[in-house]
Amino acid sequence: MVLLHICCGPCSIYPVKYFKEKGISFKGYFYNPNIHPYREFRQRIKALEEVQKILGFDIIWHKEYGLRNFIKETFMLWDNPGKRCERCYFMRLKATVKKALEIQAEAFTSTLLLSIHQNHQVVKEIAEELSSKYKVPFFYEDFRKGYKNSHEEAKNLSIYTQGYCGCIFSEEERYYKKRKKELIKEYNFLKVSDIF
């Protein structure tokens, strides 16, 4: 069985269908202390519950709001999106690999590998490092080919799709024009999607 870390409902659709079509046994794992504020966190849980109901699969839920834990882990990295995101991937993938060990899953992977907004290479490298440290195989698949399809299907099913990555800083980077401009200047980002 593969433990599939799930970041949100829309991003789960393609990977879940992929596993089902290939006949690979899997279980979802929701652990995302990076989603803020609280009402957004609840909304994303609700969206994933809807996907779960439609597609029918098991999920191990971590429904506790992780704001403080996230802030502690990313302390001093808030204004450096690259480093902050790296730490954020690490937090979530480390929890996933530990859960995989606990439930004796044969491998682990993540829907973070689907998003065209995440740093795919960094997600992959962190997962590989954790895999070798904890001796749990990493199931790698470039799910990005299913990004469009996954999100279109979410739209057709009226599943809530978020407007920003997750943390309160990404919300600022997405909607606060002044911060957007600063980031483009500081980090030479070409478009806002590069930062989450």
Ligand code: SF4
């Ligand atoms: S932008 Fe997204 S990946 Fe980066 S720290 Fe925030 S929630 Fe995590």
